[in-house]
Amino acid sequence: MGPNIKNERAHGLARQAAAATGKSQTEAVEEALIRLLADYGIGSDEPQLAARTARVHSIVRAYVDTPPGPERAVTDVDDLYDEHTGLPR
Template identity: 65%
Template structure:
C-alpha cells in the first residue's frame, strides 16, 4: 500500500499543495488524483461502490437459495429464542 516517490519535484509539489490546502501531503495528493480522474470522466469511488453492491447481491442470492425450514421460520420475537433454554436459536 505504500508508495516511495523518488522525485524531488513531486515532493515539492506535494508540500506546496498541502500548504495551500491546509491538508496533509497525503490528503492533498488524494484530492489531486481524484480531480485528475474526474477530468477523465472516471469516478474513483465507482469500483468501491460496485464491489459493495456485488457483495450485497451475493449475500441476497445466498439467502434466497437457502431452503426454508418451517421450524425456523420467525414470525414473532419469541421465535428467536429456544422455548426450553431461553437462549437465542
C-alpha cells in the first residue's frame, strides 16, 4: 500500500495533472515522479544508452579502419542502394 498524502496542495496538483493529461490521478502522479527521478538521474536508462552508443561507435570505428576489399562490400554510401531502383540492396 502506498502513501496517504495529507496535503491539500498536493491533492490539487494531482487533480490538475490528471485533468491535463487525461489520466487518473495515480497515473499522473506516477508519471510526474518518474520524470522527477529522471531529472536527478535516478531510474533512467542513461547508463545502458551510453554503453550502447559506445558500442555502436566502436563498430563504426572498426568498419572505417578496415581497408577496402572483398570483406568490405560497402565502401561508399551509394553501395547501399540499387543504382536502378534507388531502393536499399
